[in-house]
Amino acid sequence: MSISSIWGMSAAVAALAAGSPTVAVAEPIPADASTVAFVIHAQMRNWLADGERGLWIQAGNLRWFYARFNSVCRGLNSTNSVVFDTQASGKIDRATSVVVPGRGRCTVETFKPSGGPPKNRHADVALQPQTQ
Numbered sequence: 482m483s484i485s486s487i488w489g490m491s492a493a494v495a496a497l498a499a500g501s502p503t504v505a506v507a508e509p510i511p512a513d514a515s516t517v518a519f520v521i522h523a524q525m526r527n528w529l530a531d532g533e534r535g536l537w538i539q540a541g542n543l544r545w546f547y548a549r550f551n552s553v554c555r556g557l558n559s560t561n562s563v564v565f566d567t568q569a570s571g572k573i574d575r576a577t578s579v580v581v582p583g584r585g586r587c588t589v590e591t592f593k594p595s596g597g598p599p600k601n602r603h604a605d606v607a608l609q610p611q612t613q
Contacts, residue, residue, distance in 0.1 A: 518592055519574035520546055522567050529598050530557045537598045538573060545597035546573075554579065554587035 524541030531537060535549040536557070557563070557579070564580040565573050575592045 518546065518594065519572040522565055522571050522573055525565075525573065528563070530560075531598070533557045536579065537595060539597070545595045547591075547593055547595035548573070548577070548579070548589045549591045550579075550587045551590035552587075554581060554584075556581040556584035557587065560584075 520538055520540040526541055527539040529537045533553045538546045560581055562582055566578040575589055577589050579587045
């Protein structure tokens with residue numbers, strides 16, 4: 482992928498992000514032949530649940546990927562601990578399962594590059610003061 486196409490995609494993503502504030506879903510970036518669709522588990526930086534249907538995963542190079550499950554992954558949106566079952570490969574990809582402790586195993590259906598979680602995903606959440 483050339484530098485000009487990367488800048489073009491970055492400008493397009495920025496324009497979309499600055500546009501309609503009602504968009505709340507980050508769609509996967511279309512993969513081309515040069516895109517590698519996996520994350521080395523040891524180099525994973527972050528993950529964030531997308532409800533119970535998917536998971537954003539950030540690689541060590543700060544690129545985001547989106548793993549969509551083949552069915553609802555119960556408990557994913559209410560946990561801060563998951564296990565990535567990568568078998569012997571050590572790669573998080575389409576062959577990976579995510580285990581939610583006490584809930585079960587969730588099988589990844591698709592794994593694609595993504596723009597990451599939407600920046601305004603908490604826009605409709607009203608902040609409340611904490612009570613002791």
